Amino acid sequence: QSALTQPASVSGSPGQSITISCSGTSSDIGAYKYVHWYQQHPGKAPKLIIYDVSERPSGVSSRFSGSKSGNTASLTISGLQAEDEADYYCSSYTRRATWVFGGGTDLTVL
């Protein structure tokens, strides 16, 4: 069982917006701004798409946005495109000086 809880799957139609949640505790997500999101296409290495809750690395589409409320972080993808179909993982620093991942969310673009 992963330390952070994500929905196993989400889906949406092209052009729609979807949100993936990442639930933690006051010892990880709730305690730090160090919440990050990764996108992974099948057979490929993961790619950082959001860091420090809501920051976007250079080159990442503005359709990706992140937020946090209490112990839950969220990734929103707006204007859904076929190329967004991938697995998404959240990660957070913890009070135990460790890093934890969520179990991953499989995004299907219908």
Add this chain to the structure above:
Amino acid sequence: EVHLEESGGGLVQPGGSLRLSCGASGFTFSSYWMCWVRQAPGKGLERVANINSDGSILYYMDSLKGRVTISRDNAENSVFLQMNSLRAEDTAVYYCTRDQGGGAMDVWGQGTTVIVSS
């Protein structure tokens, strides 16, 4: 171009050892924390080990403590993962990554596959 390339994976028997290597290029290697992340077949990501820029601070995943050692050679722009007493559950793709700060891994290698099986 910023690049990481892993090597050293392969098939190993239970109880055996492997040393993974990762060569870096395109950035000032000695300025960054480096990490190893693994992904078992069909499973999620796990941060295996971290090492800070000068090699003085190390982090290991709880279930691997005592069996793995991370090290680096800043002169050679390389980071290593020595894995001992390997078990079937260590079978995974092992990625070398760069930590840009706060645990955000902004550069990933293509991964090297470790299979532990008799």
